[in-house]
Amino acid sequence: xxxxxxxNPNSGKGKIAKKLPLIERKLHTRYDEVTIRATSxxxxxxxxxxxxxERYDAVIFSGGDGTFNHVIRGAENLPVQLGxxxxxxxxxxARSLKIPRSVRGALNVILKGESRSLDCLKINDSEYAMYIxxxxxxxxxxxxxxxxKKRAFGALAYxxxxxxxxxxxxxxxxxxxxxxxxxxxxAVLILVMNGRSVAGFPxxxxxxxxxxxLEVAVIKQVRQPNLFRxxxxxxxxxxxxxxxxxxxxxxxxxxxxxxxxxxTSDNVVWDFDGEEGIKGNVQIGVCPKNVRxxxxxxxxx
Numbered sequence: 001x002x003x004x005x006x007x008n009p010n011s012g013k014g015k016i017a018k019k020l021p022l023i024e025r026k027l028h029t030r031y032d033e034v035t036i037r038a039t040s041x042x043x044x045x046x047x048x049x050x051x052x053x054e055r056y057d058a059v060i061f062s063g064g065d066g067t068f069n070h071v072i073r074g075a076e077n078l079p080v081q082l083g084x085x086x087x088x089x090x091x092x093x094a095r096s097l098k099i100p101r102s103v104r105g106a107l108n109v110i111l112k113g114e115s116r117s118l119d120c121l122k123i124n125d126s127e128y129a130m131y132i133x134x135x136x137x138x139x140x141x142x143x144x145x146x147x148x149k150k151r152a153f154g155a156l157a158y159x160x161x162x163x164x165x166x167x168x169x170x171x172x173x174x175x176x177x178x179x180x181x182x183x184x185x186x187a188v189l190i191l192v193m194n195g196r197s198v199a200g201f202p203x204x205x206x207x208x209x210x211x212x213x214l215e216v217a218v219i220k221q222v223r224q225p226n227l228f229r230x231x232x233x234x235x236x237x238x239x240x241x242x243x244x245x246x247x248x249x250x251x252x253x254x255x256x257x258x259x260x261x262x263x264t265s266d267n268v269v270w271d272f273d274g275e276e277g278i279k280g281n282v283q284i285g286v287c288p289k290n291v292r293x294x295x296x297x298x299x300x301x
Contacts, residue, residue, distance in 0.1 A: 001057045002033035006048050006071075007087065008063035009038050016062045016087040019103045023085070026107045027060065042070045049074030057081065058294075060110060064088015065131070069273035072120055072128050072291055083110040083294045093131050093273075095202070096195030096209065098299050110294045116301065117289035118209040121194050121272075123282050129272040130291070131195030131209070133284050135264070137169045137188045137219065137237050138199075139271040169233050171221050172268050178216065178257035185253070188233050189219040189240075192260060192284050201241045210301050212288045216260055217245050218253040259285040 005023060007016045016023075020036060027034045035056070039045040045061075049071050052059050060083040061071050071082065085106040086094040093099075097118075100106050121129040169188040176183045191198060193215045196207045204215050217240060221233050236251050245254050263281050270277035295301060 001031045002035070003027060003031040003058040003060050003083075004035040004037060004048075004052045004056045006037055006039055006045060006052075006059065006061040007085075008045070008067050016085065016103070022103065023062075023107065026104075026111065030111050031057070042066075045070045046074035049080070050078065053078040053080040058083055058110075060085065062087040065090065065092050065274045068093045068130050069128070069275050072130055075291070076128065079292070081115060081292050081294070085110075090200045090274075092195060092197040092200065095197035095200070096131055096207070097293070097295050097301055099295065109296050112297070113294045114297050115292055116210070116295045118291045118293055118295075118301070119194055119212055120209075120287045120290050121192070121214070121284055122287040123270075123272065123284050124278065125283075127272060127277060128287070129194070129277075131193065131273060132198055132271070133192040133277070133282065134198075134271045135190050135268050136172065137233075139189070139269075169221070169230060169237070171223055171225065172265050173223075173263075174218065175263040176216075176218075176260065178255055178260040181255055181257065183218075183253060185218065185220045186223045187218050188221045189217075189237055190262070191217045192262075193217070193245075194286070199241065201244075203241060203244050205244050206246075208301060212258060212286045213256050214258065214260060214284065214286060215245060215256050216254070220251040220253060259283070 009017050024034055024036060039048055049059055058081040062085040065088055084099060085103055086101045091101050094101055099109055121133055123133060171186050171188055174185055174187050193204045193207055194209055196202055196204045207215050219233055219236050222229055236249055239247055261283050266280045269279050
């Protein structure tokens with residue numbers, strides 16, 4: 001058996017590059033041949049995953065949630081076995097799947113865990129996301145924060161960027177259809193979730209990547225809010241992140257379904273797994289059992 005290990009040298013604080021001898025040694029206990037390759041950018045990563053899918057028994061990779069996103073894009077419609085060593089700043093996918101965020105712990109999952117087929121998101125029949133599609137308050141910070149600051153300060157860099165440039169909480173319109181459920185409102189934040197963790201917070205505790213269901217949370221707002229309403233929306237965003245989707249507030253909308261259609265303004269930018277995505281209207285659905293990944297044994301995912 002043989003595997004390839006792909007890693008992003010810029011993810012997190014560069015700790016993975018320092019652990020390469022350990023990673024290679026551990027992988028050799030399961031695989032006869034281990035190839036290690038650093039990727040130069042997202043396009044190179046996706047190309048490597050596609051090329052490796054049929055040549056190797058497993059594609060092992062390290063990086064953050066954005067790296068995970070590009071891996072599933074590269075693995076699109078290919079029966080490739082994946083293994084994940086979290087190496088990013090927040091690692092929401094790993095938190096949702098209970099994969100240890102230490103290198104040794106994640107390697108143990110790859111070597112002794114089990115292979116599971118997991119759901120992901122498919123957007124407009126062309127885009128993919130593993131755990132979240134989001135728009136609005138603070139979501140831009142995940143892809144506008146300087147890489148050097150992320151490596152130096154970790155999650156704190158996201159927080160500083162969010163406060164500096166996203167505190168205004170711009171209002172945008174939403175028309176939502178999810179099965180028989182419909183809603184029309186103005187909002188400051190929408191989260192379409194497949195995982196349990198968002199920005200390091202267990203917002204969606206009862207979510208699962210194996211149930212073929214999405215959870216959606218919306219922070220509503222009036223179109224032209226006064227200062228009092230802006231403060232109220234900010235409080236609701238904070239409450240959502242601290243206490244999760246089940247909070248009961250008049251300006252928080254929560255629902256579940258397999259597919260959701262969202263109409264919004266053309267200038268609304270979507271965030272897919274922490275990466276800048278498309279603008280405007282989206283159709284988001286569950287892509288069931290599309291990602292094969294080593295996960296911890298006997299865990300409720």
